[in-house]
Amino acid sequence: MKKFAAGVDIGGTNTVIGIVDRDGNVVYEHSIPTQTHEKIEDFVAELCGEIKNGIQTLEGDFELVGIGIGAPNANFYTGTIESAANLRWKGKIEFSKLVKNHFSVPVYLTNDANAAAIGEMIYGGAKKMKNFIVITLGTGLGSGIVVNGKLLYGQDGFAGEMGHVIVEPNGRVCGCGRHGCLEAYVSATGLVRTVSELMAYYNQPSGLREIPFNKLTSKGIAMAAASGDFIAVEAIKKTGKRLGESLADIVAITSPEAIFLFGGLANAGKILTDEVQHHMDKNMLYIFKSKTQLKLSQMNNNAAIMGASALVWNEIE
């Protein structure tokens, strides 16, 4: 009997539902808008209906072994989503419990970065690794830290908030309300802020000066850098330097075999990764020199639902 896991990725705009086998083949995929329902119960009902639709497309003898869900501010221990800034349902939502009302299989919930780490371990570049970190570079900076083969959840399920290590006292205002967090510098939005800062500092001409702040994207900046735009190149280099420095620090604390970069900004190209590697090496404590590999994630298409489904295999195996 062939086994499948459902993987669900809840984003601020869309929620993607997938059915995935143990080898990482996505045999069904469907997307629904996240925020159309006022009541969370109605959203969960639609979501679970879509999982059931997915199951009905399967042929032959099969078993659904569990449902894995990645969501912002999700807590693995409690199965809850707490005060997620990008979702309309406020307070503490008993998300796993609501899903379990529709299914008799185990339901696992964790945040996006932790799901990415488990995905890397089950399907990607971290197979057989016991100690590694996945850094997700999207709108913010997330981290999933695996220690002794298990996610580092801490006492409350919220550990791994590397994006909120303060790298610049009294620095940029962060979405969390404090100043100088790593993700205010190293993330898609951080890169845009750095471009804005450098346009103020330098006099060099740049195509980016024609684009309003709110239209600047990490992809656009990466393209400008690839064609030699000075401001774009400098901004990506500054971003890579910050990240490399912070990676040297996290190595001193956790000594991982590898660090994987994942997400849109991770694909900004060689200008970024060369700079990250250079400053990570330069700032590394001597006992850790050349021990930790810096890699790009091997999860590509469907990474979010694959990561969520990987939670299931990781728990049942």
Next chain:
Amino acid sequence: MKKFAAGVDIGGTNTVIGIVDRDGNVVYEHSIPTQTHEKIEDFVAELCGEIKNGIQTLEGDFELVGIGIGAPNANFYTGTIESAANLRWKGKIEFSKLVKNHFSVPVYLTNDANAAAIGEMIYGGAKKMKNFIVITLGTGLGSGIVVNGKLLYGQDGFAGEMGHVIVEPNGRVCGCGRHGCLEAYVSATGLVRTVSELMAYYNQPSGLREIPFNKLTSKGIAMAAASGDFIAVEAIKKTGKRLGESLADIVAITSPEAIFLFGGLANAGKILTDEVQHHMDKNMLYIFKSKTQLKLSQMNNNAAIMGASALVWNEIE
């Protein structure tokens, strides 16, 4: 049959040998100088002879269940001591193997800060805790990080070097050769350096201005602060601020139940601990507010050999 573990603490000057029962009672204790033997084998022979002397003082039916050793730059995985700056034997020393030549019981080796963490878990304030950190504030700053009830060793056995997170880019020269490491600010020597810096910055009179740099101690500075010396108070406050800020960062990464401060500087009194607590709270990411307790270690006398012996109970249980 009563069970005992041997605990050995190897310091730059003295090595202390103890026999400890499961409840943390030290029934035998003896100290030998660390650096009198040119050959490591001769040192180990003397050390093992002293353990055997200790065993001979035990009465009734007993069993020695293992030997735990805390040493600088020690590696739990390999049982080796690697390039310890304060020991005369250079390169990679197969320390556990050498000790095993003299005994038929298991031998466990780890660094001082990790031994302190295991001691806290077995005998001290962290009993029943699964996620906590012990910060050792001595000549340097060490950390033992416990995750899911196990020490965080990383891929190579060297994880937990929180003292070498860079808190001040281009800051003070650290013993590791880099600039701006936490331990260059937060440690007994870091405090002395801060006093020296503040004597240069301020004009206020201070009894500390009568003492040469090399004679300044964290204990002397704490005493001066207790009697209201302005420079001493400011230096301790600066030290506490740095530590509090770094503790907020490590909480974002590991989310521990508690952080224990251990070692001479930890006893600098309320001026220090109030400041650490204040800046830890002030810099804490909102989801972690008021969750992690800041505590003084409950390990006092014989803490080093108790920590080393605790390694044994932790492994065999």
